[in-house]
Amino acid sequence: MNSYLEAITSLGYGNLHPGGFSHSIKVLRGVPIASNGIILDIGCGTGKTASYLSKTRGAYVFGLDISQKMIEKAKARNLRAGTEAQFIVGDALSMPFRDEVADIVLIESLLIFLPAEKVLQECRRVLKAGGIIVDIEMTAGSSLPKHARQQIKRVCGLSEFLSLEEYTSLYENVGFKRIRVERSNLPGLLDSLKEMLYMDRSRTVTKDKMNPDLVKTLLQYKLLIFANRQHLEFGTFIYKKS
Ligand SMILES: C[S@@+](CC[C@H](N)C(=O)[O-])C[C@H]1O[C@@H](n2cnc3c(N)ncnc32)[C@H](O)[C@@H]1O
Numbered sequence: 001m002n003s004y005l006e007a008i009t010s011l012g013y014g015n016l017h018p019g020g021f022s023h024s025i026k027v028l029r030g031v032p033i034a035s036n037g038i039i040l041d042i043g044c045g046t047g048k049t050a051s052y053l054s055k056t057r058g059a060y061v062f063g064l065d066i067s068q069k070m071i072e073k074a075k076a077r078n079l080r081a082g083t084e085a086q087f088i089v090g091d092a093l094s095m096p097f098r099d100e101v102a103d104i105v106l107i108e109s110l111l112i113f114l115p116a117e118k119v120l121q122e123c124r125r126v127l128k129a130g131g132i133i134v135d136i137e138m139t140a141g142s143s144l145p146k147h148a149r150q151q152i153k154r155v156c157g158l159s160e161f162l163s164l165e166e167y168t169s170l171y172e173n174v175g176f177k178r179i180r181v182e183r184s185n186l187p188g189l190l191d192s193l194k195e196m197l198y199m200d201r202s203r204t205v206t207k208d209k210m211n212p213d214l215v216k217t218l219l220q221y222k223l224l225i226f227a228n229r230q231h232l233e234f235g236t237f238i239y240k241k242s
Contacts, residue, residue, distance in 0.1 A: 002090060004221060005113065007214035009069050012204045016045050017109035018138045018186060019233035029238055031134055033057045035076025037103035042092050042119070042124060043110030045087060047074025047131075048200065050106075052154040054078075054085040059103075062076060063083040064095060073204040092119045097126045107135040112158060116167065120174040127241040133176065135237040139164045139183075144231035148224070155220045164235040176239035184236065186229050196228050 008016050012021050015021045028049075031037065035058035041050040044063030052072075054061040063085055074087040090096045092110060106124045123133050140149055140163045153161050161169075164183050171178070225232065 002113075003147045003214055004156045005067070006048050006208065007210070007218045009067055010210050010214060012046055012073050012236040013014075013200065015048055015108075015198075015200075017136050019136055019184060019236075020191070020194075021048060021052075022189060022191070022194045023136065023184075023236070023241045025052070026091045026134070027134060027189045028053065028057075028106075028218075030239070031104065031132060033104060033137075035059060036104075038062070039104045039106060040095075040097065040124065041085075041106045041108075042095070043107060043113075044074060045070050045108075046203065047077050047087055049108060050074065050085040050087070051078055051081050051083040053106075054075045054083040055081065062093065062097075064097075065234060066091050067238070076204045083165055093122060095122050096149065097142055100131075101123055102126050103128060103131050104191075105133045106177075107132070107133070109137060111137050111167070112156075112161070115159070116162065117170050117174060118192065120170055120176070124174055124176065124241055131239055131241045133237070133239050133241070135235075135239075137162075137167060137235055139167065139233050139235045141233045143230045144228060148231065151224055152228070155217060155224055162235065169239060171237060171239050173177075175242070177242040179238040179240050180236075181238070182236040184234050186225070186232050186234060 035060040039061045041063045044050050044065050047063045050061045050063040069169050071087045071089050140161050
């Protein structure tokens with residue numbers, strides 16, 4: 001695991017994607033989910049969205065993450081919150097799910113870390129015909145300076161840092177049909193205040209002192225994002241398996 005992902009795992013935060021929980025809720029409200037539907041949250045982290053979906057939508061929710069620690073935190077959250085999502089350790093590049101099992105695949109900040117097209121092919125495999133993929137990813141704006149793009153790739157351990165247009169091409173290459181794609185600015189102060197409405201009471205923070213190198217990585221990340229925030233965006237991608 002790269003050191004940025006290791007650092008955020010230690011913190012145990014529930015929403016490690018741009019737009020935060022308030023954005024997830026807004027987007028998911030507009031997605032039709034049957035009460036007996038199957039939702040897969042791929043790269044679920046500490047499972048906050050999975051837990052919320054299990055509680056509010058009555059669907060069968062499965063969270064998958066490659067990190068054992070994230071899955072332990074997600075299970076602890078699920079117990080504390082009294083929700084019924086299931087959490088499994090596994091790789092988004094080779095998911096432990098059979099073909100055409102899911103009504104909804106949810107991804108919140110995962111493609112950015114992986115060979116995105118391969119993950120999308122896996123998502124298409126596990127989705128039923130007519131199933132929907134919902135994905136929220138940080139994207140590089142067209143004005144992002146080349147050296148800043150390189151720095152972000154280095155600090156976050158990314159092999160690519162794609163633009164919204166590059167993601168939409170990948171979705172179309174893989175054979176998804178566009179429902180809606182939305183471009184947003186990174187959250188500002190007002191949005192951060194909105195996030196405070198959703199205080200994370202079920203979060204598990206690792207008790208061990210955080211490794212100083214991980215603290216340094218997190219600080220570098222925060223500074224880089226802050227310095228380049230006017231060139232950064234995030235995309236919400238909603239596509240259908242036709
Ligand atoms: C930025 S975090 C987002 C977590 C969560 N979706 C959220 O929004 O809070 C990315 C997550 O992807 C997971 N991840 C990274 N590579 C993965 C892979 N190959 N398969 C499954 N999960 C992976 C990490 O462990 C981490 O939990």
